[in-house]
Amino acid sequence: MLSTILGFSAFGFAARVGQLAIQQRPLFSNPAGHALAAVSFGTLGYFEYLWELRADELIALKREQIAQKRKDRTNPPPEA
Structure with a gap:
């Protein structure tokens, strides 16, 4: 986090100069x-x-959902 903040601050300083x-x-x-x-x-x-932390959480959640859908699709429930 600190490197991101300091990097953006340095860019702001350079932009001002x-x-x-x-x-x-x-x-x-x-x-x-x-x-x-x-x-x-x-x-x-x-x-x-x-924002980057939140995006990483959302991507992990979406990957989990996709993996679950793939698992359900390859392993259909037994017919009764």
Whole structure:
């Protein structure tokens, strides 16, 4: 989780630096803007991590359902 959050934060910081470089403004004249970009992208990274965990749970559940259907299809119940 920490690597995801730090990775997104680093990307946010780099995006802010890139933005200021394109505008040809001083890179560290307003450090609050860098902090805001890093925190906001870090928050996105946290929610992406939670989304990935939920997706893994849903995929595991779906695989279990598919395996059960295959088992039921290959082993039909005995006729009475």
